[in-house]
Amino acid sequence: MAKGKLVLVLGGARSGKSQFAEKMAEKLGKHIVYLASASVADEEMARRVKIHQERRPSNWQTKEETLKIVNAVAELNGNCEVILFDCLTLWLSNLLLNGLLPKSGTSWPEKENYILKEVERLAEYCTTMDTHIIIVSNEVSLGIVPDNRLGRSFRDVAGRANQIIAQHADEVYLVAAGIPIEIKSKAYQI
Template identity: 35%
Template sequence: MILVTGGARSGKSAHVEGLVARQYSQVLYIATSTLTDDEMAARIARHRAQRPAHWRTLEAYRDLGPLILAQVQPGEAVILECITTLLANLLYDESGGADPDTLDFAPLEAFLHQQIDGLIDACQQSGVPVYIVTNELGMSITPENRLARHFVDIAGRANQRLAQVAEEVWLVVSGIGVKIK
């Protein structure tokens, strides 16, 4: 497993796609974004346009461990874009869109970490390289609202778990990737 992290709009996607394209012709691209509005539709369209048309794409964010094991083909690399979006989607689903001030984040985080554990297990079992993109959220000020603070904490802990087991970790800053593990 190879983890690629960095800030928003840092060039993570282009970096990981370049790493993969130099080594693999067959790629399973797992996109975790959901179409929520026109702005998101434009972002999704830009991401689709920048990657090779022959790469297979799956749009999913739940139970990715079994999905990877069932869908990956021999000789294929996997790109998962991105953990932060996956966590946000799952958090929203599991909370039912409830008022953040009423949420008990402990069971929500436990569920999210089960999803990450399943992903890690699948990456270790799959026998193919899995490149995972995530956002580094902890390099800014502490957010003012409760939901954002908890989300930064949850994402930070998930990223630490992924980085701990990853064979390589890349930090992308201003379009430049630096291998840190």
């Protein structure tokens, strides 16, 4: 099997990034696993998840994992043609809000460093895979500076995480108003 490709799909809320990633996954292979990081804690989030589920073809498998994404990706590698991981920023939120990771009582800077090391582990692992992986993430750098510590921490971690994945990715797309714009390809390296 040839080396898989790592693709990052960025976009704002309701930009069409997930739909674009789904179409891309269908072009890359037939055996697709949707790796979902959403934690369903309320009725509104359950509704959002249901919309995503109904949009996907019935032959796609779904794996749900809120924290141990690197392990989940490793388990799936070689067992499918494409992993569609939706989404990186929900995973980051789950890690940021988990009071036990990396250990109870961890300071904000320690937590942020832990999360970014996990993102680096994911990025590095993805570059060695046989399976294609498409990672969907929210582009958070275009908004205002949040007025609270948690919001600023999330924005900072998400922005840095997107940069880490983008540096390792074979291709990066930005989706705005449902229109994908390729911002990095193998042909363009910095």
